[in-house]
Amino acid sequence: MRIGKPDIAVEGNTVVYRTEIESEDGHRELWFRIDAEFGDLVTDTCDAPLVGLLIPAMAAGEDIHLSGAISERLYYNLSAPCQSVFRNVIPTLRAISLRPSELLPGRKPAAGVAAGFTGGIDSFCVLADHHYSPDCPEGFRLTHLVLNNVGSHGHGAEGTALFEERCARLTPVAERTGLPLVRVDSNLDSFYGEGLGFLQTHTPRLLSAALVLQRGLGRYISASTFNYSDVYVGPARGTGLTEPITLPLLSTEVIDLLSVGHIYTRPEKTIKVAEIADSYEVLDVCMKSGSRNCSQCKECLRTLITLDIAGLLDRYSDRFYIDKYRANRNKLLARFLQNKPRRGALRREVLEFAKKSNWRIPLSVYLNARRYRIGNTARKKLRWLKRIAQHTGKKRSDGRV
Ligand SMILES: [Zn+2]
Incomplete structure (x- = not known):
């Protein structure tokens, strides 16, 4: 080059x-x-x-x-x-x-x-x-x-x-x-x-x-x-x-x-940022495009749950769909928890923050997270089997066995 x-x-x-x-x-x-x-x-x-x-x-x-x-x-x-x-x-x-x-x-x-x-x-x-x-x-x-x-x-x-x-x-x-x-x-x-x-x-x-x-x-x-x-x-x-x-x-x-920023955990950063009034109307954490944070993707959920634990959710009512989050909190929490902890350091930090703050997550949320995880694994396996079947079928139609 x-x-x-x-x-x-x-x-x-x-x-x-x-x-x-x-x-x-x-x-x-x-x-x-x-x-x-x-x-x-x-x-x-x-x-x-x-x-x-x-x-x-x-x-x-x-x-x-x-x-x-x-x-x-x-x-x-x-x-x-x-x-x-x-x-x-x-x-x-x-x-x-x-x-x-x-x-x-x-x-x-x-x-x-x-x-x-x-x-x-x-x-x-x-x-x-x-x-x-x-x-x-x-x-x-x-x-x-x-x-x-x-x-x-x-x-x-x-x-x-x-x-x-x-x-x-x-x-x-x-x-x-x-x-x-x-x-x-x-x-x-x-x-x-x-x-x-x-x-x-x-x-x-x-x-x-x-x-x-x-x-x-x-x-x-x-x-x-x-x-x-x-x-x-x-x-x-x-x-x-x-x-x-x-x-x-x-x-x-x-x-x-x-x-x-390496000296902080994600919840520590979030709480620090929540003290900056200039962030209330513009905080942008979402993985999707749009004028507001979608309040459903993993980035949004990580921030919403941290703010919720810290009692600071209402400061960001212009940036997130706070009412929808509150109405569906347990379902969204289960979705957030569905991946295994070792898959994400930031997710682990949020859970440790919840524990330290004595913020209780209901048992039903963990059970639903497990159900989602089993469903995801089954869907992945099904997609994998379909791909193998398609590949085998293609080989046969090409005359290769
Ligand atoms: Zn989002």
Whole structure:
């Protein structure tokens, strides 16, 4: 894979950072688009495409040749240590070599401090510690919020539409906090093929977009989802659980990528966020699109049950269907409990919080959860048997026995 020298151009009211990409798949262009008012944050180094395309290049087994300059520190860390982490997470990836044309030694970091912001519990917890808290040291106090479009909103035009919708929803929060919202649109998602889904690979995607802004940002704070006790480098669970290890490896001499929030459990974060009045009208935790949190998906249920245990549900009556939740609480609780505890650290934390708070879950809820679980297993087995029957039938009709 060859990553070309970046070209930065003003187009209408945006600034576009572009690089030409040559690979075995052919010639393509990778771009990041930022509102023109934030154009002075945009770097001219090749660090961002290098981080963004490392996993796709490792999946294809292609060495990366770079025509533009990259950070010396990034070159060192991406040449072996970071690849080792990613190969533990996705064992099909192959080790590759980096061939830079120029290495940039130490430079002076810029003063900006940004956080990725989606309006969820993790993001608001970062605001609590790095914006609202009077105890935050100056070098860690936020100056900007960033929302990226690198795969978390879905693919193609549909993903871009949801990205725009979420930007519009978060703009009033940004205005209320006085922190400007930097929107980074990109086609980076289109470089990630089968088996490299967003949940598996979101760390280098999100940090690639942050690296585009390193001319004006000296620190970028990434809101983690998991407690330190759940940090894990291994297959099947994605790069998110590796972040305390990978973010220092993806940092350069001029931008410190920092993963925060690992000191809290999910219920602790939720209760902290519930003290921020700015979150009451905009908290967005839902896995589905829509102007309000659906109040049924696992993300919504996790938050609703925690707020319920803490007696704070009514603070979010504009964001959730609280009446529907209360009317169907036992049924929704059973649905929440149907997966085995070892499947989800965040779910386990909510149950521990219920126990600690003496919040009683009726026996009938556990029995129903068990019933749902047995039903799910039976449905899965039936689907599996049907697939085998279809496959066998196809072989017979092909004349193969
Ligand atoms: Zn939902």
